Amino acid sequence: MGLREKTVHLRVDEMPDRRYGFNDRAEFSSEIKEEQRERLTLRSIDGYEEPFRSPTSLAPPATIPFSHPEVIGEESGELRSVESHRYPRGKQADSLVCIRSWRAKMLVCLLVALLFVVPFTKAEGETQECLCRCRTTDVKGNPGTYCTGAECCAVPVHLILPNTTFLEIVRANFPVLKPGSFENLTSLIYIDLHSNEIAEIEPGAFQGLSSVNNLTLSFNVLVKLDPNAFRGLTGLEWLFMVKNHFKTLSDVTVALSPAVLPNLFRLHIGGNDFGEIHNDSFLPMNGSHVRDLQFPLCQLRSVHPDAFRPLPAIGRIQLRENAIPVDNLMKVIENLPSTVFGFDISSMSLTGEVLPGIMASVSKTQIRKLWAQDNYYLNLQNHTFPHMPLLEELYLQKVKLLFIEDGTFDNVTNLRHLDLSGNRLTGVPQAVLVPTLEFLNISGNSGGEKVKASFDVGRNRFLNTSHLKQLDLSKNYILRIHRDAFAGLSSLETLGLENNEIELIDEGVFLPLGSLKFLGLSGNDLSSGNPNLFHGLDSLDTLVMENCNVNLVHNRSVYESLPRLRQASLAFNKVAQISPIVFRESHDLRSLDLSHNTISSWNERAFRFPLDSLLLKNNKITTVTPAMLEDFNSVRDLDLSDNPFQCDCGVADFVAHLEEKVQNKSQSLHTEKLHYSLSHENEGAFVFDSYLCHLPEWKRGEQLLELGLSPEDCIPASPWLVIGMPVVLCIVLLTLLGFLLFRNRYYLLYYLHLARSHRNRRRRFLAEENGYSNYEYDAFISYSNEDREFVQRLTSTLEKEPPAFKLCIYERDFQVGGVLNECIIQGIDTSRTTIMILSENFVSSQWCTWELHMAQHQLFREKREGTTDNKGTGFGHVFSICEVTEVWQFPSVTSRCDWPVSKTARLIQIRWHPKWKGRYVVMILQMHEN
Structure with missing residues (x-):
């Protein structure tokens, strides 16, 4: 049992003074006035629960200004916590009140002790406090109220709207229905008071309820009724008192006289242990207009044959589930009044x-x-x-x-x-x-x-x-x-x-059924799709084909022979798409149930005729297309719940459509349970109970109407803007790229030659790894034209003396008419070694310097280690001098001069030293390993 909200009221005029040790009521009052008076209430965790008092306790009592313990569970009496009282600053925080005298101290102790006793004991004259939980409901368009609560000890009149027509109070606890219990509730037409432990109904309890036509008092503990218990229910037609504690039938019928209940039509008092029905059991109802009597499970062992004679209008009697002897039963049947047209002897073995x-x-x-x-x-x-x-x-x-x-x-x-x-x-x-x-x-x-x-x-x-x-x-x-x-x-x-x-x-089985209006075929395998299955059913109004493995693709022509079809249920099938030709001949179709299929969104109108009801619950619809919106415009009752909606701009128009059509019964669209009315001349219902987002993941589980999507937020950009922006951007980029290419065209040409050389060198490198090389020359000689005499002696020596190297010299080995730079690159690429004849003329020549740079770059790009060698085989006698230089920085180490050169340095500049005049320096770049 949850926490219940209570306010402790102790009436001064109702409490015996001796309880507090005072002899004079005025003395008690004066001591109370000295203390700071505040009213303290328990806090409840039930949001809509209100404290309710019976009519006899509505007068404002005096209150005691101390905190009251919160109580959990009336049955256990367990104290959960004591709520401390808060006082303004400057007061003592550890005191409940300001103690000013020893008498006040004694009073505080007594009252605090009393507060722990009052919730569990009641002094004579005190009234019980009732806690009822009520909520308003809607019953077929009529206002209703539902109340419950184990601590609800009376009808909570102040919680029930005066115009309420349907009232249901269940699982409460008010043993007595007292006079005026339904005061000012004159609009009631239906009252259900089952399972409330009602043991007594006092006369006048239903006074003024002449509009009530249905009353239920089942599952209570009624033993006997007062003759005037139902006075005031002059319009009552149906009375149910199933499963009470009645022992004799006359204890019930004494309150059912036609003077009290002149319009009683049906009486159901089954589940009571009557045992016997005597000949005078219905005498108090003599002349009653009751037409339907029901006595199931009443442990009847004997029924007097003339027991029903006092009921002149009796039409139906139900004696089912009783153990009446057969001979007694036969006599009862033979002596039934002539007005009896229905008799029930079911479940009597x-x-x-x-x-x-x-x-x-x-x-x-x-x-x-x-x-x-x-x-x-x-x-x-x-x-x-x-x-x-x-x-x-x-x-x-x-x-x-x-x-x-x-x-x-x-x-x-x-x-x-x-x-x-x-x-x-x-x-x-x-x-x-x-x-x-x-x-x-x-x-x-x-x-x-x-x-x-x-x-x-x-x-x-x-x-x-x-x-x-x-x-x-x-x-x-x-x-x-x-x-x-x-x-x-x-x-x-x-x-x-x-x-x-x-x-x-068999084909044509329904041909004789020209008047058939309803056909149920659910639960059968009709996937074969016989096109002539429904031939002859020209008058069919309702077709139910649930769970029949129908897909509407192979069964399109099946429904063409149903021109008067108004209602069709194809739920729980394998329908994946809706085609407008399926029901094109069913112009009268008004209700279609396609729930629990695999239907996805469609882009072409599927229904060319107006529908009153369309159920598409639990399908595969992710978005609502414009064609679907056109189909939905004429639908009065629509259900798209439990579909995996993708909550983006694809459903924005649908959300706007809902907000236009929906008439919300609360003040906000964001309610816990949504059930709206679709505005189609204020008729019909729009079910919106489980319209939840499925995608994207971070929106999964959100209500569709809570997204705040609007068509204005999803307006697509102009086609000219969508196409023009990329075109303009491309033109700008191409213009910029062309300008950069033109400005750096020489560099690009240079790097193009480098790339081509790298490609060729890479091919040779791969060939060497596979044990194959295709070098045409052993060395490429790079020199200045002014030094050709020295080169002629050098080449003559290297080519004639063993081991007789094959050298590449541009004067004799370059292709006639070829581009000079390409010939140089080809000579370097097809030579195993490059030999530079360094001299003052070489340094001053641009072509020679370019050849040196090309050889250097080829060396670096191949990631090979070059060597500046002064004592290679066959070359030592041509070297004149090689001492020290500060301007040559190759990733190498010399063998003769022992120049300390960094492995990662580069040749930046070559300057000819004056002391080298008339001398030659031979530099061999080992481009490829032998």
């Missing part, structure tokens, strides 16, 4: 042996409706029913029937309604097909619960039942329906074939 005698007694009455289900008949023979020309409706469901002999119902000449559901028949018995039959229910048979046998509909069995309007063959394990199975049923309006596991329906 009757057998087939006693059934003929009971039917003989029924035949002597005016009974037109007989309920005899849930008994044990097994077989019906042709002598079971005597001549019974008045019997029109017979209910024999769940009586373990296995066999019905031909001619069994021949004596029931006016039988119109026969219910044989829930038995063990294996086919449609020929005996039940009497010409007058209008309703036949043989559902749930198929041989029994454990043994499943196929059910045979047969052929041409209904030829003599041209008046039959309703036929229920569902749950019968029918494997096949032959073409002529329904021949003769020209007046049939309702046909139920659900859950039969039908494997084959």
Whole structure:
């Protein structure tokens, strides 16, 4: 039990003075006035719970200004916490009040101790405080109130709106309904007070409730009623007092006289242990207009045959689930008033042996409706029913029937309604097909619960039942329906074939059913899509095909033969898309249920006709397209809940559509449970209970209407802007790129040659790794033209003396007419070694310097280690001098002069030193390893 909000009121004029040790009430009052007076209330965790007091405790009592302990659970009496009182600054924080005298100290101690006792004990004259939780509801457009609470000890009148028409108070605790309990609630028409521990109803409790026509007092502890308990309920028609503690019927009927309840129509007092119904049990109701009496589970062992005589208008009596002896039951039936047209003897353990005698007694009455289900008949023979020309409706469901002999119902000449559901028949018995039959229910048979046998509909069995309007063959394990199975049923309006596991329906089976208005085929595999399946059903109004493996792709033409179809349910199928041609001939279609399929969004209008109801719950719809919005504009009742909406601009128009159509019944769209009315001439309902975002992930679970999306936020940019901005940007970038290329064209040409050289060098490097090289020369000689005499002697020596190197010299080896720089690069690339003849002329020549740079770059790009060598084989005698230099910085170390050169340095500049005049320096760059 949760925390309950309470305010402790101690009435000074109701508390014995001796409790506090004072002899004079004025003395007590004067001591209280010295203290700081404040009213302290318990805090509640129930948001809508209000303290309620019975009418006798509404006067403002004196209050005691101390904190009260919060109490959890009345039954346990456990104290959870004591709320401390807060005082202004300057007061003592550890005191409840300012102590000014020893008498005040004593008073504080007594009162604090009393506060721990008051919640659990009541002094004489104190009134109980009631805590009721109430909420307003809507019942078919009428205001209603629902109240509950174990501490609710009276009808919470101040929490109920005066215009309330439906009132339900359950699981409360008010043993007595006192006069004025429903004061000022004159608009009530329905009152439900079940499960409230009501033990007594005082006269005047329902005074002024002449508009109430339905009252429920079931599951209480009423033992006896006062003769005036229901005074004021002059308009009451239905009274339910099921499962109370009544022991004799007269304790109930004494309060049901026609003077008090002149319009009582139905009385249900089942579940009370009456035991017997005497001949005078209904005398207090003599002359009553009650027409329907129900006594199920009343432990009846005896019923006086004349017990119902005082009820001149009685029309239906229900004695089901009682153990009345058969001979007593037969006498009761034979002595029933002539006004009784319906009698219920269900669940009374009757057998087939006693059934003929009971039917003989029924035949002597005016009974037109007989309920005899849930008994044990097994077989019906042709002598079971005597001549019974008045019997029109017979209910024999769940009586373990296995066999019905031909001619069994021949004596029931006016039988119109026969219910044989829930038995063990294996086919449609020929005996039940009497010409007058209008309703036949043989559902749930198929041989029994454990043994499943196929059910045979047969052929041409209904030829003599041209008046039959309703036929229920569902749950019968029918494997096949032959073409002529329904021949003769020209007046049939309702046909139920659900859950039969039908494997084959012959073409043209429905041709004789020209008047059929309702067809149920749910639970059968109809994926084959026979295009002529519904031929002949020109008058069909409602089609139910749930869980039939229908996809509407292979079954498009099936529905073209249903021109008058108004309602169709195709839920729980495999429908993935909606095509406008599926129901193009069904111009009268107004309600369509496609829930629990796999339908996704569509871009073409699917419904060219207005729909009153469209249910698309639990599909695969992620966004709402303009075509879908056009289809939804004419829909009065729409359900798109439980779809995986992608909450982006794709649903913005749909949200705007909702906000236009929705008439919110609260002050805000952001409510906990949403159920709106769609404004279509103020009719219909728009279900918006589970419209949640599925994507993106960070919005999953949010309500669609809480996103704040609007079409203005999702207006796409202009096409000229979308196309023009990239084009302009591309033009600007291309212009800038062209300018940069033109400005640095020489550098680009230079790096292009480097790239080409690198590519060739890379190819040779890969060839060397594979054990193959294609060098044309052993060395490339780079020199100035002024030094060609020295070069001629050098080349002559190197080429003629062993080991006879092959050298590349531009004067003889370059291609005639070729581009000079390309020839230089090719010479370097096709030579194993590059030899630089450094001299003053070499340094001053631009071409020579360029060749040196090219060789250097080729060396660096190949990431090879070059060598400045002065004593290589065959070259030592041509060197003249090589001492020290500060301007040569190669990633190498000399072998003769031991120049300390950094491995990562670069050749930046070459200057010819004056002391080298007339001398040559030979520099060998080892470009490739031998």
